[in-house]
Amino acid sequence: MTSLSTFAEIAALAGDPGRAAMLRALMDGRALTASELAYVAGVTAQTASGHLARMTTAGLLSVAKQGRHRYHRLASSDVAQMIESIMQVASGPGSKRSPLAVGPKDAALRLARTCYDHLAGRLGVALADAVVGSGHVELATDGGLVTDAGVDFFGSIGIDFSALMTRDGKRSSRILCRPCLDWSERRPHIAGSIGAALCAHSFAAGWIDRINGTRAVMITPKGQRVFLEQFGVQLG
Amino acid sequence: MTSLSTFAEIAALAGDPGRAAMLRALMDGRALTASELAYVAGVTAQTASGHLARMTTAGLLSVAKQGRHRYHRLASSDVAQMIESIMQVASGPGSKRSPLAVGPKDAALRLARTCYDHLAGRLGVALADAVVGSGHVELATDGGLVTDAGVDFFGSIGIDFSALMTRDGKRSSRILCRPCLDWSERRPHIAGSIGAALCAHSFAAGWIDRINGTRAVMITPKGQRVFLEQFGVQLG
DNA sequence: AAAATGTTACGGTTACCGTCGAAGCATCAG
DNA sequence: CTGATGCTTCGACGGTAACCGTAACATTTT
Numbered sequence: 234m235t236s237l238s239t240f241a242e243i244a245a246l247a248g249d250p251g252r253a254a255m256l257r258a259l260m261d262g263r264a265l266t267a268s269e270l271a272y273v274a275g276v277t278a279q280t281a282s283g284h285l286a287r288m289t290t291a292g293l294l295s296v297a298k299q300g301r302h303r304y305h306r307l308a309s310s311d312v313a314q315m316i317e318s319i320m321q322v323a324s325g326p327g328s329k330r331s332p333l334a335v336g337p338k339d340a341a342l343r344l345a346r347t348c349y350d351h352l353a354g355r356l357g358v359a360l361a362d363a364v365v366g367s368g369h370v371e372l373a374t375d376g377g378l379v380t381d382a383g384v385d386f387f388g389s390i391g392i393d394f395s396a397l398m399t400r401d402g403k404r405s406s407r408i409l410c411r412p413c414l415d416w417s418e419r420r421p422h423i424a425g426s427i428g429a430a431l432c433a434h435s436f437a438a439g440w441i442d443r444i445n446g447t448r449a450v451m452i453t454p455k456g457q458r459v460f461l462e463q464f465g466v467q468l469g
Numbered sequence: 470m471t472s473l474s475t476f477a478e479i480a481a482l483a484g485d486p487g488r489a490a491m492l493r494a495l496m497d498g499r500a501l502t503a504s505e506l507a508y509v510a511g512v513t514a515q516t517a518s519g520h521l522a523r524m525t526t527a528g529l530l531s532v533a534k535q536g537r538h539r540y541h542r543l544a545s546s547d548v549a550q551m552i553e554s555i556m557q558v559a560s561g562p563g564s565k566r567s568p569l570a571v572g573p574k575d576a577a578l579r580l581a582r583t584c585y586d587h588l589a590g591r592l593g594v595a596l597a598d599a600v601v602g603s604g605h606v607e608l609a610t611d612g613g614l615v616t617d618a619g620v621d622f623f624g625s626i627g628i629d630f631s632a633l634m635t636r637d638g639k640r641s642s643r644i645l646c647r648p649c650l651d652w653s654e655r656r657p658h659i660a661g662s663i664g665a666a667l668c669a670h671s672f673a674a675g676w677i678d679r680i681n682g683t684r685a686v687m688i689t690p691k692g693q694r695v696f697l698e699q700f701g702v703q704l705g
Numbered sequence: 706a707a708a709a710t711g712t713t714a715c716g717g718t719t720a721c722c723g724t725c726g727a728a729g730c731a732t733c734a735g
Numbered sequence: 736c737t738g739a740t741g742c743t744t745c746g747a748c749g750g751t752a753a754c755c756g757t758a759a760c761a762t763t764t765t
Contacts, residue, residue, distance in 0.1 A: 239559040241489035248481025301762040318551040323475040373644035375661040376612020408609035425611040537732040
């Protein structure tokens with residue numbers, strides 16, 4: 234029953250408070266150095282190094298050494314989804330403690346941030362509402378899809394699905410979407426291939442920008458205009 | 470940072486080998502007594518009692534006392550999805566140990582079994598392939614949907630979606646599907662609302678039956694006929 | 706070369722948690 | 736009422752692992 238022992242092993246790795254803090258910090262999809270991760274975990278560098286080594290050999294993390302730094306990131310989207318699902322359970326009805334005061338307290342984080350590879354916060358939720366309201370995307374609790382009109386719409390703003398839709402040889406329909414329930418807004422936003430593409434394109438097109446290396450993002454003036462004109466979204 | 474502490478708490482609960490075995494046993498969606506769970510975990514009754522109490526207060530399990538028995542089940546489908554996602558990571562590329570000998574060794578389990586609330590094993594995969602091949606369902610890695618033809622098809626075999634499709638007031642499209650990667654077949658099968666409905670209907674209609682209280686199911690003669698005529702599926 | 710920074714390795718201490726024995730309640734059978 | 740079964744609580748034991756000293760190694764900068 235090998236799968237069982239590794240199951241407990243993986244879960245136990247995520248069960249340590251320090252390692253949990255590291256994983257949570259890596260949920261923005263970026264790669265962090267061991268020192269930064271040691272800081273967020275509240276432990277010394279030696280301790281953090283041991284944790285990172287264990288999580289790397291277990292397949293949770295992948296490292297890329299660059300000069301004298303070693304950048305650690307989540308190994309795959311599967312790991313990100315696992316962390317999400319644990320957060321989902323942790324934020325569930327079982328968390329009686331501090332019923333409404335949950336979520337990031339930083340205003341910038343609440344406004345807009347990245348969630349592994351897509352956008353979250355009020356911006357992410359607003360964009361999701363916009364594309365759902367305009368009929369470009371349909372969302373349910375189990376999954377989501379892009380309508381034919383949505384394919385045209387995303388194409389018009391520079392996101393091409395032709396590369397994404399060639400899966401398994403034949404066209405794999407327009408199911409490229411996954412709802413991701415955020416714990417600050419308590420509303421679903423768009424994850425999956427579309428969410429990742431939209432987030433990447435927003436960075437590339439200069440609509441949003443990272444705030445000094447955190448997972449929070451700011452909306453550029455150009456982004457303000459595009460989000461209002463193309464999506465009808467205005468925040469603040 | 471309450472959500473973080475509970476995050477590690479939840480993960481640590483799943484990280485103990487004994488508790489992991491219990492959760493794994495409960496993945497068939499049925500309710501088990503404390504004694505049965507103590508047996509599958511390989512611990513004494515006292516130890517199991519403590520584990521069950523902790524997991525219940527944490528919101529992972531829900532209990533229903535019936536006479537002098539206490540039946541434990543997974544608290545929600547969120548918990549089941551969390552367990553699935555951990556299995557997904559545990560079965561990932563990181564599991565070098567016993568590369569191909571994974572999966573349930575029991576022949577009955579490999580053939581057909583329940584996975585929380587839907588069907589898995591060769592039967593589950595075959596049914597998924599059938600409805601995908603006939604164009605009734607479209608599956609991708611991120612989600613799935615039922616086509617208009619699929620709605621008619623499932624209606625013709627006794628599964629009505631009208632109750633499922635009234636979500637949030639307006640019609641919530643036909644996204645009721647979620648792929649679930651099984652660790653014995655390494656192929657996706659159909660979970661989500663459709664998977665649950667199909668599984669429940671198969672039991673109700675007498676197409677399948679539980680094998681003496683395990684998560685393995687047998688295909689009745691009636692089921693053999695229905696699966697062949699309606700889905701074109703023949704196993705064995 | 707030498708200093709500085711980032712990362713890993715080793716030993717010893719400490720605290721936590723899983724485990725079981727024994728005993729205490731609840732429920733059912735006779 | 737008496738005995739039996741299922742489950743839980745209490746207390747004590749033991750092992751595991753997180754943690755931080757100190758120290759070594761690697762890389763970059765001066």
